[in-house]
Amino acid sequence: MQHLSPLQIRQQCRSGSFSGNTSGLAPGFVQANMAILPKAYAADFLQFCHFNPKPCPLLGMATAPGAFDMPALAAELDIRTDLPKYRIFQQGQLSAEVSDVRSYWRDDLVTFLIGCSFSFEEALLADGLEIRNITEQVNVPMYRTNLSCTPAGVFHGGMVVSMRPMTPANAIRAIQICSRFPQVHGAPVHFGNPEAIGISDISRPDFGDAVSIKPGEVPVFWACGVTPQVAIANAKLDFCITHSPGHMLLTDLKNSQLSVF
Amino acid sequence: MQHLSPLQIRQQCRSGSFSGNTSGLAPGFVQANMAILPKAYAADFLQFCHFNPKPCPLLGMATAPGAFDMPALAAELDIRTDLPKYRIFQQGQLSAEVSDVRSYWRDDLVTFLIGCSFSFEEALLADGLEIRNITEQVNVPMYRTNLSCTPAGVFHGGMVVSMRPMTPANAIRAIQICSRFPQVHGAPVHFGNPEAIGISDISRPDFGDAVSIKPGEVPVFWACGVTPQVAIANAKLDFCITHSPGHMLLTDLKNSQLSVF
Numbered sequence: 001m002q003h004l005s006p007l008q009i010r011q012q013c014r015s016g017s018f019s020g021n022t023s024g025l026a027p028g029f030v031q032a033n034m035a036i037l038p039k040a041y042a043a044d045f046l047q048f049c050h051f052n053p054k055p056c057p058l059l060g061m062a063t064a065p066g067a068f069d070m071p072a073l074a075a076e077l078d079i080r081t082d083l084p085k086y087r088i089f090q091q092g093q094l095s096a097e098v099s100d101v102r103s104y105w106r107d108d109l110v111t112f113l114i115g116c117s118f119s120f121e122e123a124l125l126a127d128g129l130e131i132r133n134i135t136e137q138v139n140v141p142m143y144r145t146n147l148s149c150t151p152a153g154v155f156h157g158g159m160v161v162s163m164r165p166m167t168p169a170n171a172i173r174a175i176q177i178c179s180r181f182p183q184v185h186g187a188p189v190h191f192g193n194p195e196a197i198g199i200s201d202i203s204r205p206d207f208g209d210a211v212s213i214k215p216g217e218v219p220v221f222w223a224c225g226v227t228p229q230v231a232i233a234n235a236k237l238d239f240c241i242t243h244s245p246g247h248m249l250l251t252d253l254k255n256s257q258l259s260v261f
Numbered sequence: 262m263q264h265l266s267p268l269q270i271r272q273q274c275r276s277g278s279f280s281g282n283t284s285g286l287a288p289g290f291v292q293a294n295m296a297i298l299p300k301a302y303a304a305d306f307l308q309f310c311h312f313n314p315k316p317c318p319l320l321g322m323a324t325a326p327g328a329f330d331m332p333a334l335a336a337e338l339d340i341r342t343d344l345p346k347y348r349i350f351q352q353g354q355l356s357a358e359v360s361d362v363r364s365y366w367r368d369d370l371v372t373f374l375i376g377c378s379f380s381f382e383e384a385l386l387a388d389g390l391e392i393r394n395i396t397e398q399v400n401v402p403m404y405r406t407n408l409s410c411t412p413a414g415v416f417h418g419g420m421v422v423s424m425r426p427m428t429p430a431n432a433i434r435a436i437q438i439c440s441r442f443p444q445v446h447g448a449p450v451h452f453g454n455p456e457a458i459g460i461s462d463i464s465r466p467d468f469g470d471a472v473s474i475k476p477g478e479v480p481v482f483w484a485c486g487v488t489p490q491v492a493i494a495n496a497k498l499d500f501c502i503t504h505s506p507g508h509m510l511l512t513d514l515k516n517s518q519l520s521v522f
Contacts, residue, residue: 168452175436176448187437191429192479218453261522
């Protein structure tokens with residue numbers, strides 16, 4: 001799979017021959033979180049992203065309700081089939097996990113794509129920094145915090161953060177690198193004392209897996225793309241579709257194209 | 262004094278009507294650390310700066326031994342008279358503090374100008390960050406560390422760091438801002454645990470004054486321009502001239518011109 005282009009991977013998703021985790025696929029290309037909401041909620045959600053750009057950096061938005069392409073981000077895209085796995089939520093509850101959402105499609109659905117930490121992790125690795133969750137082959141640990149997002153309409157909730165332990169010198173380098181990438185969460189939001197942002201037990205993440213923190217390292221916290229998912233859950237929408245965790249949309253955009261300098 | 266241009270301040274130094282501390286003078290303009298060494302040591306010192314750019318960021322160097330102007334950095338400059346106060350070192354010992362070094366001048370002396378933290382402090386203040394040593398109206402605390410500089414010829418020694426306490430969120434912002442200014446020490450080199458870089462007692466700086474560290478703050482450490490002074494002292498040169506601490510050269514360069522992006 002790893003040698004395939006983003007378009008080829010999307011085509012394999014569409015044909016049903018691939019429905020797996022996208023971590024490590026199509027190195028160098030941007031992978032995106034996805035949320036598809038009824039038009040009635042789209043303006044609120046767009047405002048929520050605008051108000052909270054660090055956890056909800058908007059990479060793209062469908063040009064019109066019902067549109068399932070996004071030519072600026074992915075050639076020949078059919079958003080209804082080109083992700084490996086989707087989650088369907090009805091009345092605020094997960095109701096199905098599927099690899100094709102054409103039977104759920106409606107003309108009032110608006111698609112949003114949101115930046116993902118895979119992009120900045122690649123930039124950190126390319127610079128020689130170690131990323132503990134990759135070394136330990138687990139999901140990145142994620143935590144609910146007491147940092148609140150600015151609410152917009154029905155969307156509200158706390159910021160969720162991901163954590164990667166680093167030495168202070170490496171954390172400083174990571175801050176420099178991630179500052180180049182505001183569309184994939186940008187610079188960290190906190191480092192050091194977890195309790196300062198409302199995390200009572202660093203060894204028990206709310207999402208993902210715990211990783212080891214070595215002597216001389218501090219936990220470094222980034223705003224996380226799970227934040228908009230929590231805000232969507234809090235909104236108890238009658239209907240929405242998201243990607244399944246780790247099963248992202250492969251776009252044709254290069255990670256390097258997201259760098260602002 | 263504060264409304265005077267850098268040229269006017271240099272002229273007041275030259276005429277003998279000003280010999281004070283330059284902190285806060287000519288806001289927006291770059292102030293520089295200065296070292297004047299015999300030609301016999303100049304190549305080694307240049308190499309020391311090249312090997313250790315964070316503590317010794319070279320802003321300028323005289324075009325030839327004996328030259329006392331530097332047209333790219335300061336109009337009508339006479340480096341022998343245009344600083345408020347100088348220190349003369351002979352056989353490695355401080356032998357005089359004077360406001361005019363023309364009587365000490367030699368045709369083999371080479372002038373070096375090195376970036377100063379005043380430039381990045383201004384950028385931090387402009388962004389709304391508090392700088393504790395400014396708030397408490399004391400000299401910034403500076404510490405010897407176990408971070409070693411790469412030696413060059415007769416020049417060697419540990420890195421000296423300055424420390425400013427900040428919340429983690431403000432420290433992240435400060436790292437972003439200072440990364441724009443590699444010619445004035447750039448990003449911090451460490452934050453958090455002082456012992457990790459060989460500082461045993463944060464309340465007892467080796468140079469400057471202690472400042473308070475509030476709950477929720479961490480000490481943030483920058484490479485410091487005292488480092489080359491320590492390396493010069495270690496070299497026990499038969500002769501050299503430096504500025505007196507806090508009595509810097511006012512250049513015509515704007516701080517904003519040092520920003521690399």
